[in-house]
Amino acid sequence: MKRDKPKYKQIIDAAVKVIAENGFHQAQVSKIAKAAGVADGTIYLYFKNKEDILVSLFEEKMGQFTEKIEQVIAGKSNSIEKLLALVEMHLYQLADDPNLAVVTQIELRQSNKELRTQINAILKNYINIVDAILQEGINEGVMKKDLDVRLARQMVFGTLDEIVTNWVMNEQKYNLKDLVRPVHQLLINGISA
Amino acid sequence: MKRDKPKYKQIIDAAVKVIAENGFHQAQVSKIAKAAGVADGTIYLYFKNKEDILVSLFEEKMGQFTEKIEQVIAGKSNSIEKLLALVEMHLYQLADDPNLAVVTQIELRQSNKELRTQINAILKNYINIVDAILQEGINEGVMKKDLDVRLARQMVFGTLDEIVTNWVMNEQKYNLKDLVRPVHQLLINGISA
Amino acid sequence: MKRDKPKYKQIIDAAVKVIAENGFHQAQVSKIAKAAGVADGTIYLYFKNKEDILVSLFEEKMGQFTEKIEQVIAGKSNSIEKLLALVEMHLYQLADDPNLAVVTQIELRQSNKELRTQINAILKNYINIVDAILQEGINEGVMKKDLDVRLARQMVFGTLDEIVTNWVMNEQKYNLKDLVRPVHQLLINGISA
Amino acid sequence: MKRDKPKYKQIIDAAVKVIAENGFHQAQVSKIAKAAGVADGTIYLYFKNKEDILVSLFEEKMGQFTEKIEQVIAGKSNSIEKLLALVEMHLYQLADDPNLAVVTQIELRQSNKELRTQINAILKNYINIVDAILQEGINEGVMKKDLDVRLARQMVFGTLDEIVTNWVMNEQKYNLKDLVRPVHQLLINGISA
DNA sequence: CATGAATGAGTCTTCATTCAT
DNA sequence: CATGAATGAAGACTCATTCAT
Numbered sequence: 001m002k003r004d005k006p007k008y009k010q011i012i013d014a015a016v017k018v019i020a021e022n023g024f025h026q027a028q029v030s031k032i033a034k035a036a037g038v039a040d041g042t043i044y045l046y047f048k049n050k051e052d053i054l055v056s057l058f059e060e061k062m063g064q065f066t067e068k069i070e071q072v073i074a075g076k077s078n079s080i081e082k083l084l085a086l087v088e089m090h091l092y093q094l095a096d097d098p099n100l101a102v103v104t105q106i107e108l109r110q111s112n113k114e115l116r117t118q119i120n121a122i123l124k125n126y127i128n129i130v131d132a133i134l135q136e137g138i139n140e141g142v143m144k145k146d147l148d149v150r151l152a153r154q155m156v157f158g159t160l161d162e163i164v165t166n167w168v169m170n171e172q173k174y175n176l177k178d179l180v181r182p183v184h185q186l187l188i189n190g191i192s193a
Numbered sequence: 194m195k196r197d198k199p200k201y202k203q204i205i206d207a208a209v210k211v212i213a214e215n216g217f218h219q220a221q222v223s224k225i226a227k228a229a230g231v232a233d234g235t236i237y238l239y240f241k242n243k244e245d246i247l248v249s250l251f252e253e254k255m256g257q258f259t260e261k262i263e264q265v266i267a268g269k270s271n272s273i274e275k276l277l278a279l280v281e282m283h284l285y286q287l288a289d290d291p292n293l294a295v296v297t298q299i300e301l302r303q304s305n306k307e308l309r310t311q312i313n314a315i316l317k318n319y320i321n322i323v324d325a326i327l328q329e330g331i332n333e334g335v336m337k338k339d340l341d342v343r344l345a346r347q348m349v350f351g352t353l354d355e356i357v358t359n360w361v362m363n364e365q366k367y368n369l370k371d372l373v374r375p376v377h378q379l380l381i382n383g384i385s386a
Numbered sequence: 387m388k389r390d391k392p393k394y395k396q397i398i399d400a401a402v403k404v405i406a407e408n409g410f411h412q413a414q415v416s417k418i419a420k421a422a423g424v425a426d427g428t429i430y431l432y433f434k435n436k437e438d439i440l441v442s443l444f445e446e447k448m449g450q451f452t453e454k455i456e457q458v459i460a461g462k463s464n465s466i467e468k469l470l471a472l473v474e475m476h477l478y479q480l481a482d483d484p485n486l487a488v489v490t491q492i493e494l495r496q497s498n499k500e501l502r503t504q505i506n507a508i509l510k511n512y513i514n515i516v517d518a519i520l521q522e523g524i525n526e527g528v529m530k531k532d533l534d535v536r537l538a539r540q541m542v543f544g545t546l547d548e549i550v551t552n553w554v555m556n557e558q559k560y561n562l563k564d565l566v567r568p569v570h571q572l573l574i575n576g577i578s579a
Numbered sequence: 580m581k582r583d584k585p586k587y588k589q590i591i592d593a594a595v596k597v598i599a600e601n602g603f604h605q606a607q608v609s610k611i612a613k614a615a616g617v618a619d620g621t622i623y624l625y626f627k628n629k630e631d632i633l634v635s636l637f638e639e640k641m642g643q644f645t646e647k648i649e650q651v652i653a654g655k656s657n658s659i660e661k662l663l664a665l666v667e668m669h670l671y672q673l674a675d676d677p678n679l680a681v682v683t684q685i686e687l688r689q690s691n692k693e694l695r696t697q698i699n700a701i702l703k704n705y706i707n708i709v710d711a712i713l714q715e716g717i718n719e720g721v722m723k724k725d726l727d728v729r730l731a732r733q734m735v736f737g738t739l740d741e742i743v744t745n746w747v748m749n750e751q752k753y754n755l756k757d758l759v760r761p762v763h764q765l766l767i768n769g770i771s772a
Numbered sequence: 773c774a775t776g777a778a779t780g781a782g783t784c785t786t787c788a789t790t791c792a793t
Numbered sequence: 794c795a796t797g798a799a800t801g802a803a804g805a806c807t808c809a810t811t812c813a814t
Binding site: 411529565572 | 603696722771
């Protein structure tokens with residue numbers, strides 16, 4: 001399996017670093033190769049083309065993330081706690097890897113429609129996890145029984161995404177991790193007094 | 194003033210149309226010029242460069258939008274109603290102009306960091322409107338008195354943005370306008386039962 | 387019409403020169419552009435792509451050649467004289483433009499199957515001229531009445547082609563024009579005593 | 580001797596097959612290696628470089644052909660019969676091995692000047708055979724005593740070559756073997772009535 | 773002898789922008 | 794004001810060849 005070989009991960013990590021530092025459009029294959037310590041051609045032994053590096057990058061990081069989140073959530077006893085864990089892990093994950101945050105929040109969005117469709121397909125797993133939490137909350141009776149799950153999930157994602165993007169665009173001047181509880185509160189109870 | 198001349202608007206409208214129909218990366222200056230019925234060189238009599246077309250496009254559309262929203266909101270008596278009006282206008286505006294929706298939600302995001310920074314600057318007015326509503330809510334006592342206004346605004350924006358983007362990516366299969374009340378509800382009261 | 391503009395011919399002539407001097411594989415677009423005294427991008431205002439330069443080059447030269455040959459042949463009274471004129475013009479044309487000879491006999495054959503198919507299509511006119519001469523000879527009774535026209539034409543072409551190619555490969559050491567009469571004799575009477 | 584080892588012939592035959600099926604430019608060394616059932620690197624134990632595979636291929640096939648032709652011709656009593664035998668063997672050889680016909684008539688010509696020079700050197704033996712037949716014909720008095728042997732040989736080669744190439748380009752729709760006698764006739768007596 | 777992972781040089785084409793008319 | 798022909802910089806990808814195992 002190609003994705004278990006050391007050079008595969010080496011190239012992915014180099015891509016995150018190069019894209020974060022230079023921006024999407026200045027992240028030439030040759031620059032990524034150099035950062036990974038391999039020849040340009042070696043990239044193409046592991047990836048179909050440049051776009052495939054980006055998709056694989058997102059797949060790899062997102063796969064690790066959803067796996068971890070599933071494990072943690074499995075240990076929680078109710079939907080409210082699960083949502084809290086999800087918010088915490090989402091924000092911690094990106095707070096702990098600012099390069100990855102820049103890449104996912106800013107640079108990867110400069111890709112064309114086709115690539116974005118592939119990215120959305122990768123996000124499907126994450127979507128399912130959130131939907132499951134929300135459905136569980138409804139069943140438990142702690143969430144509105146007429147909750148529109150799709151809409152609520154879009155609120156969760158949209159809120160987290162906007163918050164991280166703002167943090168990145170503000171050059172990470174404040175501590176993202178401090179926002180876990182207030183965000184969780186907002187999502188649960190809205191803005192009403 | 195350049196932006197009052199007919200060709201200025203002609204080019205902006207051509208840009209929206211060309212980008213929506215061809216995608217950001219296939220929206221060459223020559224294609225926009227042709228759609229606007231002017232020569233390539235003429236573009237540069239009205240805009241500094243290609244990026245300036247995009248910024249101006251966003252500025253123009255966003256300017257009209259915030260003006261309208263300010264008028265409508267001025268006629269509302271409290272923050273809850275104002276937020277409802279804002280949600281309604283946000284969703285209606287994009288539901289009524291699918292080309293514009295595609296451009297703002299998908300295509301314009303494929304631009305580089307610099308352009309996105311300029312876009313964020315243009316959004317400042319809109320941000321202020323939301324912040325004012327939230328602050329008013331706090332003062333009225335209908336919103337949490339310890340509400341983090343920035344966070345709450347990010348929730349409002351993030352939620353609206355995610356909802357419209359999902360609607361666009363799903364080829365606008367459902368009616369965006371039907372979501373006004375449930376979204377408003379979610380923002381006000383969160384997901385709790 | 388693009389092919390009437392001066393730069394069109396300028397680029398074609400530069401291509402013949404560059405290909406003859408450097409060989410097909412060392413004839414980069416940038417080299418042709420430089421020789422033509424235009425920018426690289428200008429090439430693409432007149433030709434769809436690099437292959438199109440080659441096809442157009444052959445079309446242009448071959449078109450001029452068949453036009454000229456048709457005029458000359460029209461002034462001849464019988465098929466034997468017409469064939470003589472054709473052999474003469476074929477050999478003179480290439481003897482007078484050694485660069486063109488190198489390009490058509492050697493370099494243009496290094497192209498892929500698709501390009502060769504296009505080249506064959508361009509040759510169709512020339513084929514028709516030869517076939518007409520042979521058919522006329524049969525009708526006049528000066529050529530075998532059971533002559534297989536296709537086969538005879540392949541002999542004519544094959545012989546001329548092989549002779550010119552040998553001359554080019556031998557660095558044009560002898561005078562190609564001296565071969566007109568003996569070749570004509572061979573084609574008419576074969577090798578028999 | 581390397582060329583007596585099984586893998587040598589294995590690689591040559593794989594090359595003919597791969598080139599005939601994929602075309603010259605799509606016949607990568609790795610593809611030939613795979614078809615031959617050896618590793619890429621193994622190729623270089625038997626051939627100096629890729630070009631050497633092609634030259635050796637031609638050498639091998641041409642060597643077998645000229646050997647066979649010399650044997651057959653030795654059994655013929657006069658030059659006319661010898662020429663007939665040569666035409667017959669030339670057309671039969673390629674009619675019986677369509678892959679080889681595609682490779683020699685079309686694909687191998689896409690090679691550069693240097694390779695073509697080497698191919699011409701290999702053809703020298705074949706040339707000598709034809710020249711000997713023609714000279715014999717002159718001596719016997721059955722061919723013109725002032726025949727230009729070089730020119731006549733170019734007619735023989737050019738005609739055979741053009742005929743086979745046309746047959747290959749026409750997807751071998753007709754029977755090449757049927758042309759032996761008419762071609763022989765044409766070469767001997769020309770097109771005159 | 774045989775392998776096959778790794779190398780890295782080399783080029784066509786696009787398109788935002790200019791400026792002579 | 795308006796035109797549109799001309800410019801030229803910039804980068805992903807292939808594949809023949811090597812060499813450590």
